[in-house]
Amino acid sequence: xxxxxxxxxxxxxxxxxxxxxxxxxxxxxxxxxxxxxxxxxxxxxxxxxxxxxxxxxxxxxxxxxxxxxxxxxxxxxxxxxxxxxxxxxxxxxxxxxxxxxxxxxxxxxxxxxxxxxxxxxxxxxxxxxxxxxxxxxxxxxxxxxxxxxxxxxxxxxxxxxxxxxxxxxxxxxxxxxxx
Numbered sequence: 001x002x003x004x005x006x007x008x009x010x011x012x013x014x015x016x017x018x019x020x021x022x023x024x025x026x027x028x029x030x031x032x033x034x035x036x037x038x039x040x041x042x043x044x045x046x047x048x049x050x051x052x053x054x055x056x057x058x059x060x061x062x063x064x065x066x067x068x069x070x071x072x073x074x075x076x077x078x079x080x081x082x083x084x085x086x087x088x089x090x091x092x093x094x095x096x097x098x099x100x101x102x103x104x105x106x107x108x109x110x111x112x113x114x115x116x117x118x119x120x121x122x123x124x125x126x127x128x129x130x131x132x133x134x135x136x137x138x139x140x141x142x143x144x145x146x147x148x149x150x151x152x153x154x155x156x157x158x159x160x161x162x163x164x165x166x167x168x169x170x171x172x173x174x175x176x177x178x179x
Contacts, residue, residue, distance in 0.1 A: 001015050001016070001019070002082060002083065002086065003123060003124075003127060005082075007127060007131065012082040012083075013075050013076065013082060016071065016072065016075065016082070017072075063096055063100055063101075064096070066092070067089055067092070067093075070085065070088055070089055070092060071085045071089060074088065094109075150163060
C-alpha cells in the first residue's frame, strides 16, 4: 500500500484509513461464512474455555494487538510518518519475538531479511517496469489510436457499452455451452 501511495502520489495515511471499512466488511462476511459453514457441516466444537484460560489467552494477545495502535495512533497522533510507522513496527516485532515470545533466533533473522529483500526487489521491478510501460504507451498514444480505430469516439454511450462488453460475450457463451 505504501508503494502504491508513493507512485500514485496519494496520502498513505488516507489509504490506511480507507482500508478500515473494507477490512471490517471482509471480517464480518468471513465470520458469517464460517458460522454458516460450521453449522451446515456440523463441525465439532471445542469445550468452553474456563475464565483462567480466557485471561491467559487475552494476556498473550495484548502484545500483538498493539500493532494497529502503533500504526494508526502514531500516524494520526503526529508522532511519526507512515514509513517511520513501518520501521517502528519492525522494531516492535523484533522486541516481541526476541524478548517476550522468544520464538526467533539470530539465524532466523537472516533468512527472514533475505526473503523480505527478494520479495521487495520483485515488487520494485514490477512497479518500475509497469511505470516504464505506462510511459511508453502514453508517449506512443496507443490508447487514442485504438479508440480511433474502433470508432468509440463517435459511437455514443450505448455503442461504448456494446464495444466494452463484447469481449466478454464469447467466453460466457463458451462457458454456458456445456451447461
